[in-house]
Amino acid sequence: MTTSDQNSAIKAFEYESIIDFLTKPIDPDRFKKSVKKVSKLLESGSPVSSNPKKPKASKNQLFINIDKRLIKINTEEIDLVEASGDYVLIKMEKMDYKVHTSLTKLKEKLPSDTFFQVHRSYIINLKKIVDIQDNTVLIHKSVIPISRSKRGELMGKLNLI
Known part of the structure; x- marks a missing residue:
């Protein structure tokens, strides 16, 4: 190409x-x-196909395009992801990144055992949950709403006593 x-x-x-x-x-x-x-x-006789292949996602790293630069971030450091129009805001403890993509596309790249979409506008890192109260979850210092339809599934993913 x-x-x-x-x-x-x-x-x-x-x-x-x-x-x-x-x-x-x-x-x-x-x-x-x-x-x-x-x-x-x-x-070598290897077949060459024109079909798109599914990108091989690394479980703990992600490359994001910021101002024509590819920046590698460790997915374990992501606190949450928030939809914002045509962009998503990736919030981390030390830094936030605004990336031109959809929440759905980013969700496909994140490990499903660690990240969960609690609301149509939010994906959270389950390991970063500080507190859950009623229909909100506290991630670091951010209060995130939990949709009624996702609350039961979220509770199922947590190690409850």
Whole structure:
């Protein structure tokens, strides 16, 4: 794949048929290296598909795009995620990040054993719960609403006595 936009590289590798990524203007030496890579793949008889593959999510890290930079964050450090229009606010103890994505897309990337969507606008880290009272949960210093439909499922995920 070739493009002048380096940010497209991450999206490009979601497809099995993308073997390499070249940015314009194309460097001849880099192009030759890419052709060799494809040749080796074809010689090995490996099938190349154009179907999108499901991205392999690492259980404890996530890369977010902030001002054309990819920043790695440890998912265990995330307190909660809040929907805010076309963005989500990832709240952590030391830093908050505003990312252009949907809550649904981010939920797919987070480990489901640690994160739970308690409300249509909030996903919380179950390990960061300080207190639960009525229809709210306290995460660090943030009071988050719990929807009535999610309360029972949340209680089922907790180690209650």
